[in-house]
Amino acid sequence: MTNTYAQNVIDNVIDKVKVDTGEIVNAIATNSGTGKDYLAQPRQDENALQGQDIFVGISMLNISRDISDKLMLPVKQEDIEIKPTGQIYLCHIRYRKMLNDAFGMGNWALRPLGGFVKTGDTVCREYALYIKGMYAASAIGEQEYVASNPMMTWSDACEATKSNAIMRCCKDLGIALELWDKKYVEKFIKEYCVQVWRKGKLKPQWRLKTAERYFDETGIVTGKPGNIQPEPDKQVLSNAIDNTSSIVTIKDVTMTTGLNKDTGRMWTKYHIITDTGEDFPTFDKKIADESKKAKEGAYSVILKLETKGKYRNIIGLGKTKLYSFAGDEPEPNPEMDKELSELAGEYE
Known part of the structure; x- marks a missing residue:
């Protein structure tokens, strides 16, 4: 699909796509129809330019070593996000900031190479990235339109194709290449x-x-x-919803303090960090002390949790028979072991 518009100029044909079905139909470039059935149509003067200057300055862009090194800097771990489906990515804002930082505001731009193509609920559009007036890369950006999302419109989906194209074009500049490394x-x-x-x-x-x-x-x-x-x-x-208990290993115990503006009293909150990476808060010093012992002894514990709104607090903690070889086996706790067995469905 890349660079199809140069060929279209030669054939004097434009590929267009119906919005309702996504069907691709051919129309002569000089056709003067209303276009109401199509998501987007390139203007005739744009088609005349496609085959002439799309690759202007290709492979001639002079990028200094300092800028090259800046573009290829490792991605900061805290900037990386993950989709619910498991793909890691950088927000499009990061790519724009890196391009602005390397080349300066106004010295780079994306140029659309044709109209939007709609297939089902997915919108695509081809773009070329130019830096200081020279061709640097081209890619097809895509975005799925989610009809069930009341905050999303077709214009949002079309705009998102541009952000997706920026991400893909930046691969050719060495930006965030590790995100493509398996x-x-x-x-x-x-x-x-x-x-x-x-x-x-x-x-x-x-x-x-x-x-x-x-x-x-x-x-x-x-x-x-x-x-x-x-x-x-x-x-x-x-x-899992009603019985708020969890078996974990304690990785760290931290403390924060503050002032209650209403009462004028100081408060201390403890944060219990588990092997799952979760942070469970509690105001109970006894629970915090027991958590520290579990960390030092390297044995697993069972947490009793209470959910309040979007937060889960620890309201109880006990030893289990599960322990790490890095420490000594803790003394059995029959009451907690019984609860552990019940959670596992093995208690008789």
């Missing part, structure tokens, strides 16, 4: 991401470990990253 992607997902179950979803979804929990999140998928587990049955999901 080994880097696998390592990032393993270290910084987690798969979770969401209420009503048939498949688990991804999020960053440091991100806020989904409002309808019901639990974390166990096993290796990317290992899709069977969806829990309705009873299991119900227990």
Whole structure:
């Protein structure tokens, strides 16, 4: 599909797409129809220029070593995001900022190479990236229109094709190449991401470990990253919502303090960081002390949790029979072991 418009000038034909069906139909370039059935039509004067200057300055752009090094700097880990479906990416704003930083505002631009192409609910458009008036790269940007999203319109989908094209064009400039490297992607997902179950979803979804929990999140998928587990049955999901207990290993315990403006009293909140990357807050010093012991002893604990709005607080903590070889086995806690067995469905 790339550079199809140069050929269209030769053949004196424009490819157009019907909005309602996505069907591609051919029309003579000088046709003066209303075009109401089409998502977009290139103007006749634009078609005349397509074959002449699209590749102006190709491979002649002089980029200094300093700018080249700046473009190819490693991506900051905190700038990377992940889609619920598991693809990591940089926000289009990052690419625009990097281009502005490297070449200066107004010294680069995207030029559309034709109209929008609609196939089903997906909109595509081809763009070329120019830097200081010279051709640098071209790519097809695409975006799916989500009819169920009340905040999205067809114009939003069309605008998003431009952002997607910027991301793809920047590959040719060496920007964020690691995001296209399979080994880097696998390592990032393993270290910084987690798969979770969401209420009503048939498949688990991804999020960053440091991100806020989904409002309808019901639990974390166990096993290796990317290992899709069977969806829990309705009873299991119900227990996950109602029985707020979790078996974890404590990785860290931190503390924050502040002043209550209403009472004038100081408060202390403890943050229990687990092996899943989650941060469970509590104001109970005893729970914080027990968490520190679990961290030092390297044994697993069972947390009793309470949900208030979008936050989950620890209201209880106990030892389990599960422990790490890095430490000594803790003393058995029959009451907590019974609860652990009940959670596993093995208690008689």
